[in-house]
Amino acid sequence: MKNQDSKIQWGTLKRLLSYLLPYRFRLLTVAMTSVLSTLFLILGPFVLGLVITTLFEGMVNNGGIDFYRISQLLLGLAALYLFSVYLSYIQEYLMVGVAQHVTYTLRHELHHQLMKLPIAFFDRVSTGDLMSRGVNDIDKISSTLQQTLTQTITSLMTMIGVVVMMLIISPLLTLIVCITLPLSILITKRIIKYSQVQFRQQQQALGALNGYIEESYTNHPLIQSYHQGEDMKSKFTPYNASLFEANWRSQFLSGLIVPLLNLLNNVIYVVVAIIGGIFVVQRTIAIGDVQALIMYIRIFTQPINRVANITNTIQATIASAERLFQVLDISMPTSDYGSKVPEGRGEISFERVSFQYDANKPILKDINVKLKAGEDVAIVGSSGAGKTTLALLLLRFYEANEGSVSIDGLDITSIDDEVLRRMTSIVMQDTWLFSGTIRENITFGLPLATEDEVITAAIKARADAFIRKLPNGYDTHLDEQASGLSEGEKQLLSIARVMLSDPRILILDEATSNVDSRTELQIQKGLQQLKQGRTTVTVAHRLHTVRHADRILVMHDGQIVEDGSHESLIENGAYYRHLFLKEQQNSM
């Protein structure tokens, strides 16, 4: 099981790395410059050691210090540092670009995928979770890319380079230093084993807390009016506390790595100082070499610490990448669209259509119905009868499990998706407005509409009057929640939007349920105008709103049980009559 896990992780890592492929030349430059800059950095202490030895020898030999040699060495040292600094700047500079471009691509792909996924996916997934993947997880990947890659290269280079240099100076002392390596790995691995558990717990606790907060903030008005604030707070405490526990533990444990490696390092440092000192006394090694070795040990610590940190980061990044790839990998069966273009009459036919979310809970059962072009058809029935689902099949928000839906004689799966959507428009019960001006919201379906067209559409939708009352009229900016507009006003805007986009087939999904009857009547007048020459499918729960429809489909339990005009249904449709009388009694 564990093996399998790590295999999957390697796959994720590989896939993540594949995003770097387009930047391979830049990365190659980065790799080369980091090799060079590390090389220069490593040569530094060596030259420094030469300086010290020259000084020491000058002192011991009483022959005076060789200043010419010293100045030459120092100039060389300065040049080395300068180069190394310059090169490390170049590599950082390049990596910033690469990291940002890669995360740009990831975000782009995520968004692309979201735009493609079937609506059924969004019915099931929480917005907060998707947002978290798009924001937090990609952020994590971004910072890792920016830092880890150069660090990995320079760390490895530094380790190799330092070992080579130390070998040149003193193989025996190097051997002592190299004991550090397996020990360091051992320590790091040990700690990571524990800290990783805590990290995972921390992410889980964070996720749970996030979910709890998201929900309680969304339901704020309800919580307030039920006076459950205190109760919600007390339920919040355990979520918060378990995050706290995992949080400090993971922080503390992962923070242990550096001091423990430092311990190891300082011990080696002292051992080298002692043994080196003895060697100098015995004249088997130069004092400058001991100085250089000591500096190398310091330098040696950094890459080990870094690599330890990097393994930590990479683990977390892989977890994030996995969450992202999960979304990118969802394949749901809507993706295939044809390229056919219907004639545009607006004829609709459902043939033996069945639909279900869960195998045991059919929503639509064997629907057979044909709608003529330009017909004004209403679907009525009690809630849960499948009215909305039937209408939404037309937009391919859902795919029929069996049977076929066709427009103008063409199966909708063979129709080009843009054409299909240009032909059909929908007004839904829950209005969606985006942050932007009122005008932008109205022209959503037709961005190039003229001012006249916009105003005409708004007047027809009975939205013009209230828009003009807003502080900046059509240029009034709506915020994220379109606060300041009532539900009804929002609905009027979305109706204006459809007015403007002028579709062949119009779907009204309980569009006027949030609007008062007076406004509804006004809109109905506008809609009546809009319905001219279009096929209209109206999903309604208030029968009186659809009395004038050419044809009414009465649904019950996933099936069309009655079909006809209001008058004929009153006469012959037992179920319709029953529904109608119930509503009549209600309003009497």
Add this chain to the structure above:
Amino acid sequence: MKIYLKPYRSKLVLIAFLVFLQALLQLTLPTLLAELVDVGIANADVSYIVQVGLWMLLITVVTVAVTVCSGYQTAKLTSSVALTIRERLYASVQGFSLQEYRQFGHSTLLTRTTNDVQQVQTILSLLLKTMLLAPMMFIGAFILSVTKNLMLSFILIAPLPIIILIVIWFAKKGGTLFASLQKRVDQLNLTLREGITGIRDIRSFNQVDRERERFSEANESYRNSAIHVHQLMIYLTPIMMFILNFSIVALLWFGSLQLNTGELQVGDLMAFIQYAMYILFSIMLTSVLFVSFPRASVSAKRILEVLNAEPTIKSPTYSLTPEQQSSLRFANVSFQYPSAEKSVLKNVTCTIADRKLTVIVGGTGSGKSTLLQLIPRLLDVSAGNIVMGGIDLRNVNQEALRNAVTFSPQNTQLFSGTIENNLRFGSEDVSMQQIDRALSIAQSESFIKELPEGINTTLTQNGKNLSGGQRQRIAIARALIREADMYLFDESFSAIDAGTKRQILDELLHELNESTVVIATQDVGISKRADHILVLDEGEITGEGTHHELLQTSAIYHELATTQLEEGTS
């Protein structure tokens, strides 16, 4: 933000002490090394070398022990600070009235409670680890170097003013750049969120490409801004490295001059190089801190905005429990959002009678919802007052008020979790019989029975796996389970089909016979049943009376009724 550290003052002192100890101990190593070279090696005294070496070893072990202790304390402290800030933030939001809640918007409140707190925690732990260590290392290394050689010490700190200037410049520049980057992050998140919530409309209006473009724009603008910020910030490290490495070179040059005249020993020079490394190290740490500081301060600001938002609705200083809780008197009540141009309610004066059904009818945007929201004080009146049983609402204990009044908001709000848990919201201890009774009044028994797990069926976020009507029926049942004196329903029946609605109303009104019920609706079928109807138009009461009275006296009501009835009968 400082106040959040206050309770931990003693711990902070402890951490500071531990860090101080850590710096001190680390600094003794080069000093001992200098001894080892200048005394041990120069005199070829092996036993002295070993002795000093053992001291160094001991100090190393102690240093690590101290570091682990301070790490433990720091981890605990920063996590507890984060815990406290989250708790306060959450509590603060729970205290928000609808006004502040709308001002912020719930998505930003969420990021502020989690992400921003994390940012602050990160910087805090960086601060404790380095902000304390770096200056101590710096000062310690400097003092030790001064005792060894004054002139070389000045070479060590000569570049300091330049470094400070550079860091200040970067911090300033970074501050503005990160603030603008944060705005782009917000924009990016907003666009992503809108893309998700609006997916249905985007598809049906064939605007997928445009939405992609919109997102690409936000994405690109973020990328470019991020590249800009980071490419500037990465100058900092190389510049620092450059300055510091050159001061080491200078140190060596002047050091060798002094060696020549015998003012300095080789071991001391070696120690100096070590001190220089420590100073380098401490300055690097500080600059890292400065780079991350602007980002965290943006987060801190966002957190403080929430914490400092004064809830417009305050709990009364003295609380009263009204004897007669269920009659209400509105006297000249007006309501206006602070930034809005026109009032939502203007001079509303009316009475909501005890144990009667009052229906508020009115067009879209007439102020019905606002009027209802004033009763449980989700909002407070801007002018005038509302009196309940002789006491101004603003003087009534909030808990007592909200227990006496059950309000069902217009948008059905459900929690993820089982249906039963949702029903028990706000009244956890009710019996199963009470739940069943409420469900039967809300006509929900049959559809719940058909669900795979009945009342234990788990609802997804906001109950999306139920239809609109089913959600409303559960919300109605939930309101009924809560035993209150007054029930307020805001368009709570709009998605329920006529037949079911009628049955629910029949049973509900019978059940709540002894309670005050207020329903905001546009449905004449409901208003007909009312004992008293208030007609609201553009925030003003334009008519009141019974159905039959209003048919005569109110043009608006007449129109409303005729449109609905005409449609219903002809």
